Amino acid sequence: MRKISIKDVAKQAGVSIAAVSQILNHKGQRFSEATIEKVLQAQNELGYIPNSAARNLKGRHKRLIGVIIPSFRMPFFADIIQSMQNSAPEDVNLVFLGSTDENLQDAIFSLVERGVEALVFGRLIPNSNEVNIFLKKFHIPYLVLDQNADINAQDMVQINEFTGGSMAANHLLALGHRNIALILPNNLTDNMLQRRAGFLDTLSTANLRPKKVIETTLSKHGGLAAVKQLIQSNSTAAFILNDEMAIGILRGLAYQHIKVPNDISIIGYDDTDYAEFMIPTLTTIAQPVAKIGETALKMILQRLDHPNLPFQTEFFDVKLVIRESTGPVKHYQDNT
Amino acid sequence: MRKISIKDVAKQAGVSIAAVSQILNHKGQRFSEATIEKVLQAQNELGYIPNSAARNLKGRHKRLIGVIIPSFRMPFFADIIQSMQNSAPEDVNLVFLGSTDENLQDAIFSLVERGVEALVFGRLIPNSNEVNIFLKKFHIPYLVLDQNADINAQDMVQINEFTGGSMAANHLLALGHRNIALILPNNLTDNMLQRRAGFLDTLSTANLRPKKVIETTLSKHGGLAAVKQLIQSNSTAAFILNDEMAIGILRGLAYQHIKVPNDISIIGYDDTDYAEFMIPTLTTIAQPVAKIGETALKMILQRLDHPNLPFQTEFFDVKLVIRESTGPVKHYQDNT
Numbered sequence: 021m022r023k024i025s026i027k028d029v030a031k032q033a034g035v036s037i038a039a040v041s042q043i044l045n046h047k048g049q050r051f052s053e054a055t056i057e058k059v060l061q062a063q064n065e066l067g068y069i070p071n072s073a074a075r076n077l078k079g080r081h082k083r084l085i086g087v088i089i090p091s092f093r094m095p096f097f098a099d100i101i102q103s104m105q106n107s108a109p110e111d112v113n114l115v116f117l118g119s120t121d122e123n124l125q126d127a128i129f130s131l132v133e134r135g136v137e138a139l140v141f142g143r144l145i146p147n148s149n150e151v152n153i154f155l156k157k158f159h160i161p162y163l164v165l166d167q168n169a170d171i172n173a174q175d176m177v178q179i180n181e182f183t184g185g186s187m188a189a190n191h192l193l194a195l196g197h198r199n200i201a202l203i204l205p206n207n208l209t210d211n212m213l214q215r216r217a218g219f220l221d222t223l224s225t226a227n228l229r230p231k232k233v234i235e236t237t238l239s240k241h242g243g244l245a246a247v248k249q250l251i252q253s254n255s256t257a258a259f260i261l262n263d264e265m266a267i268g269i270l271r272g273l274a275y276q277h278i279k280v281p282n283d284i285s286i287i288g289y290d291d292t293d294y295a296e297f298m299i300p301t302l303t304t305i306a307q308p309v310a311k312i313g314e315t316a317l318k319m320i321l322q323r324l325d326h327p328n329l330p331f332q333t334e335f336f337d338v339k340l341v342i343r344e345s346t347g348p349v350k351h352y353q354d355n356t
Numbered sequence: 357m358r359k360i361s362i363k364d365v366a367k368q369a370g371v372s373i374a375a376v377s378q379i380l381n382h383k384g385q386r387f388s389e390a391t392i393e394k395v396l397q398a399q400n401e402l403g404y405i406p407n408s409a410a411r412n413l414k415g416r417h418k419r420l421i422g423v424i425i426p427s428f429r430m431p432f433f434a435d436i437i438q439s440m441q442n443s444a445p446e447d448v449n450l451v452f453l454g455s456t457d458e459n460l461q462d463a464i465f466s467l468v469e470r471g472v473e474a475l476v477f478g479r480l481i482p483n484s485n486e487v488n489i490f491l492k493k494f495h496i497p498y499l500v501l502d503q504n505a506d507i508n509a510q511d512m513v514q515i516n517e518f519t520g521g522s523m524a525a526n527h528l529l530a531l532g533h534r535n536i537a538l539i540l541p542n543n544l545t546d547n548m549l550q551r552r553a554g555f556l557d558t559l560s561t562a563n564l565r566p567k568k569v570i571e572t573t574l575s576k577h578g579g580l581a582a583v584k585q586l587i588q589s590n591s592t593a594a595f596i597l598n599d600e601m602a603i604g605i606l607r608g609l610a611y612q613h614i615k616v617p618n619d620i621s622i623i624g625y626d627d628t629d630y631a632e633f634m635i636p637t638l639t640t641i642a643q644p645v646a647k648i649g650e651t652a653l654k655m656i657l658q659r660l661d662h663p664n665l666p667f668q669t670e671f672f673d674v675k676l677v678i679r680e681s682t683g684p685v686k687h688y689q690d691n692t
Contacts, residue, residue: 044485060485082466092438092452093629098428105428105454113466115451116428118441130418130449134470149380149396153404240633271633293429297576297607299635 024066033062082113085320086131089142092118094264095292096309097142100165103313104140112321125151132158138320140165161323165316175319176333177312181211184305184338185218185259188287191303191340192257193226196349197285201255202230203246203265205238212261215289219259231255236265243268250284251276256349257285263292263304270298270345281347291341300344308336360404369398418449421656422467425478428454430600431628432645433478436501439649440476448657461487468494474656476501497659501652511655512669513648517547520641520674521554521595524623527639527676528593529562532685533621537591538566539582539601541574548597551625555595567591572601579604586620587612592685593621599628599640606634606681617683627677636680644672 029044030037035055043051043059051059087104089097101116108114115136119127128151131139139162145151152174155162163175192200202219205212223229232253236242243265250258250269260266266288273280280286280300288295291306315334323329365380366373371391379387379395387395398404423440425433437452444450451472455463464487467475475498481487488510491498499511528536538555541548559565568589572578579601586594586605596602602624609616616622616636624631627642651670659665 063485063489082462084466084470086451092428092434092441098434102428102454113453113463115422115453115467117449117451118438126418127449130420131451134420134472136470149399153399240629244633267630267633271635271637274635293576294603294630297580297603299607299610301607 028066029059029062032066033058035059082111083138083321083324084113084115084134084136085138085140085317086115086117086136087140087142088117088119088124088127088131090118092116095294096262096290096307099292099309100142100313100316103310104317107314107317109321112317114317125154128154132160136160138162138324140316140320159327161320161327163316163320163323165312174331175323176331177316177319177336178333179211179307179312179336180338181214182218182221184289184307185215185220186222187218187338187340188215188259188289188305189219189222191287191342191346192259192285193222193228195257195285195346197257198226198228198349199231199253199255199257200228201232201234201250201253201258203234203236203243203250203258203260203269205242205261205265206235207238208261215261238262238265240264240268240271243270244272247272247276251278255284257287257346260286260288263288263290263295263302266302266304266345267294267298270300270302280345282350285346285349287346295341296343298345303343303346304341305338306341307338312336360402362404364402365395365398365404368402369394371395418447419474419657419660420449420451420470420472421474421476421653422451422453422472423476423478424453424455424460424463424467426454428452431630432598432626432643435628435645436478436649436652439646440653443650443653445657448653450653461490464490468496472496474498474660476652476656495663497656497663499652499656499659501648510667511659512667513652513655513672514669515547515643515648515672516674517550518554518557520625520643521551521556522558523554523674523676524551524595524625524641525555525558527623527678527682528595528621529558529564531593531621531682533593534562534564534685535567535589535591535593536564537568537570537586537589537594539570539572539579539586539594539596539605541578541597541601542571543574544597551597574598574601576600576604576607579606580608583608583612587614591620593623593682596622596624599624599626599631599638602638602640602681603630603634606636606638616681618686621682621685623682631677632679634681639679639682640677641674642677643674648672 026037026040030040033040039051040059043056044063087101089101092098104114117127139160141162142165165177232255234246234249236246243260247269260269266286269286270280278284288302288304291304295302295304319332319334362373362376366376369376375387376395379392380399423437425437428434440450453463475496477498478501501513540552568591570582570585572582579596583605596605602622605622606616614620624638624640627640631638631640655668655670
């Protein structure tokens with residue numbers, strides 16, 4: 021069939037070729053709605069694609085990188101994938117999959133089947149041995165993001181979580197707190213295990229253990245649900261293993277008219293972009309999320325270009341961000 | 357090459373077949389670390405995939421649906437894609453792309469090239485005519501989510517945004533407010549244009565116009581930056597076009613020791629999952645986000661099964677969620 025030309029569109033729409041060209045190039049403001057409509061309709065009926073558009077639509081071959089994360093609702097991962105998105109080179113397309121343990125292998129297979137060239141895992145890999153074997157067979161390099169427990173570790177991005185937990189403990193100890201609660205999610209990732217280890221290790225150097233350990237679900241509602249136990253524990257401070265839970269704690273304490281930090285100090289973890297907008301603003305441990313996403317992408321692209329490079333691990337440090345939600349412990353006399 | 361069997365792994369690891377089977381099926385707790393390590397290493401070296409895993413990894417063919425959204429950092433979209441993820445049937449894989457106007461056509465092409473079977477657009481489509489022609493040529497059905505301006509509209513999910521804006525205005529008017537500010541992002545999506553239209557239309561029925569209209573960036577920081585102008589406007593209430601900006605406003609007002617709702621009432625839009633955790637909790641207009649995501653997915657899968665169905669549009673209503681951030685206007689005498 022003969023290739024449809026701009027002439028055909030002009031003829032069918034009953035307007036000049038110049039008019040069609042300007043309208044299809046979005047420079048048709050001076051034309052009436054009716055004329056624009058006629059031209060677009062003719063374009064539609066004839067299936068005419070302007071050369072400019074054709075060029076765009078064909079594109080050159082792009083490298084497709086798959087990124088698998090546990091949830092799109094956790095700001096930590098949303099920030100990471102957004103930073104990968106923002107730093108992706110022209111010739112790279114990123115696709116993101118949320119995946120539960122149950123369907124992870126299916127998700128991986130589906131991406132490989134669709135010609136994904138490399139994978140980034142932002143989640144723990146169950147059966148990592150089988151996954152590793154499978155991806156090796158298909159020559160798909162992969163990078164494990166923000167996880168340290170993979171026995172088949174290839175390229176890795178590691179965050180100094182132990183130090184993060186330790187910083188949180190030191191901050192509260194320096195403020196004079198001795199009755200400190202620890203609030204954990206029911207299921208701890210390997211990173212969180214290290215956070216906890218760093219926190220407990222530092223408390224123990226002061227011959228302390230947590231006044232109370234509370235387990236709850238990894239969400240704002242989980243934090244809210246933990247507030248009653250936290251209050252009953254008579255702790256003067258609490259380390260909450262992520263900001264999402266800490267936001268729920270702040271809200272729950274406000275419902276009970278308990279003042280932060282006057283009555284109790286609260287420190288979270290992650291420094292998600294909500295932390296600085298809380299009332300009070302949330303003291304937390306900042307992970308360099310944007311840097312983590314960028315680096316992970318850079319490393320996996322490097323791996324694609326140089327498959328035989330030795331496996332690399334990039335380490336990232338965390339830092340304490342002191343805001344309004346932590347303060348000195350009150351002595352009894354002024355604890356009114 | 358002969359297929360590697362469990363026998364080979366047992367032989368190489370120097371353990372029994374039963375041991376290998378139990379360890380590779382994650383029932384090997386009773387074995388020593390060393391034994392487990394030996395078996396996993398042998399499995400690795402020989403590239404043995406247990407039948408159970410092989411079954412998982414092969415999977416049956418899954419339908420791949422591509423979802424393109426403007427940003428992973430906007431809770432509204434994060435909620436929608438999470439709800440699609442959660443409601444996706446066994447035989448469907450969803451991949452999500454964040455895309456700017458500039459690279460949208462490339463992103464689409466890349467997904468089509470990879471064998472995506474249908475697309476859901478969670479963002480405005482620039483050059484929608486060309487995109488429409490391109491996708492028609494490849495017989496890729498698509499659904500436009502949360503947008504109303506697409507002249508090539510196929511299946512659509514529409515939200516009654518005009519009513520949403522009107523509800524916000526009515527709520528503030530009913531509380532006695534007459535000096536009402538309107539806070540907008542610099543760039544308004546078609547949905548937001550309708551929100552604003554509903555709001556202005558309802559104000560005008562009370563012979564009112566906004567006391568002040570403030571444009572800012574579509575983010576928490578954008579809201580924060582708008583606070584100075586809001587205070588100078590002497591408004592007693594403000595309608596902010598989304599919750600993200602409203603969260604920034606709440607924080608900025610707190611920095612200025614301006615009490616919400618005593619000094620000024622604040623109403624947002626979206627009811628993202630942070631709204632109920634703000635201090636004060638945020639009055640807002642709720643979109644049935646989870647329902648929207650589920651329905652969009654259901655509709656596009658239906659379209660795949662029945663390509664010749666007439667195009668469908670699903671309408672969703674919004675509702676006013678009254679929380680702590682709005683209250684009655686103060687009369688001058690008690691406005692201290």
